[in-house]
Amino acid sequence: MLSYLRLAADYLLYRMRAYKLHGVHSPFIFDLYHNVLHHTGHFPAYDSVEALREELLHDEQQLQVTDFGAGSRSINQRTRTVKDIARTSAKPAKYGQLLFRLVNHFQPETIVELGTSLGLTTSYLAEARKKGKIYTFEGCPNIAGVARENFRKQRYSNIELIEGNLDETLHRHLQQLEKLDFAFLDGNHRYEPTLRYFESCLAKSHENTVLVLDDIYWSAEMKRAWQEVKRHPQVRQTVDLYFVGLVFFRPQQPKEHFTLYF
Template sequence: MSSVQLAADYLLYRLRSFKLHGIHSPFVFDLYRNVLLHTGHFPAYDRVESLREKMLQDDRKLQVTDLGAGSKNLKQWQRAVKEIARTSAKPPKYGQLLFRLVNSFQPETIFELGTSLGITTSYLAEARTQASIHTFEGCPVTAKLARENFKRLGLKQVQLIEGDLDDTLERQLLKIVKLDFAFFDGNHRYTPTMQYFETCLTKHHEYSVFVMDDIYWSGEMKQAWKDIKAHPQVMQTVDLFFVGLVFFRTTQPKEHFILSF
């Protein structure tokens, strides 16, 4: 998507978004006030940002393998670690949002679709050290570095699954009883996004939390977000522009919120 279109989408989001006074759902009001807008500091922030800083200064070149946008056609090119850290990891604002969401909902089983260097994974793991974290990465070289980062932070509960998500996701879901929290950052095209969403739904429950990344990244992602909101099993969504939150609470009405963040 062009930067002009993204800017236009963001302007429309700002015009449509609510703050506290416009929220009538007690659940979403509490979530917004106490989690999304929380400004307190957690020591884990410093640990993960210290890791990010190391990655941003790392000049090593990696032979990155990309499975392609929803295909199995391998593409390879050289990228510096610092460039991957700059462009692929979620910025601190959103990594720390994921930390607070996990810290608030206390999930036992977490899936992350797209590991990269493991910076965002580290935020998820730091927030709930007793959780079982399953993170998926297609590039073996990047996965190796991510494992080193988990070891550096002492995140022993993280299990990194290498390979094509088309092959690994369903197999890993068969090994768990329920999926409490999922962060979708593995593909930015419509068909794979919807496929992974539907696959994860097989293990969701009333209190699961799904987080969709880059919901305005492209026309395909905007369509995927629209269809996810309309899905019969989805009850509440929260549009924060760069990420979308998905809830399944049947005790509350189906509602969609666009909140200023």
């Protein structure tokens, strides 16, 4: 109960701080807000991914789930149905479609996703950049198996799913990449791992890289991690959308932090 009250209080504070379009003076952020964040048009790709979501919401298959993140106090296993995971763990359509629009706008070649889950967000990324390469990381073998089957059904050929604990897989695989153009960090909700994964991605980033951090108000640790990211000397601009935070490294931009209504 206390966590829900804290989240509600954080959201009210966010709404009080958030700008709408007329309050944005950076041309780069203004264009992003107008053409991407608040784009109201419809893309056919939305229908394909949401049809998959509907299937998963009715899937009674039971999985033994291994949790490596902040969802448990230690690594454990428990039984959950696919439909329960789709209902409680998959990103809502609003945020999957935001990621689609961001990738569609920036057209990155190399995309990294930390936290595949059932593959719905990955599907939005794949639909937005069919000529790019997506590396998605999932800790639970059984959930990874469902995601792979979903990618097969959707006929995606540009996704590589890396299975295992992020603490063991992320740095090793990032070392093999020449550069990182876009990353969605949803692999852990604790302070230290979040910053460590951010630093790992930063090592392969460049001035046009876009990083998206999920659930930046999910806990006191995540709020602290978000503030640390904002203070990082290589970070030039950030956008707080409450449930996600956008990070940009464009050196020609002044260091600014925006809280925008979404």
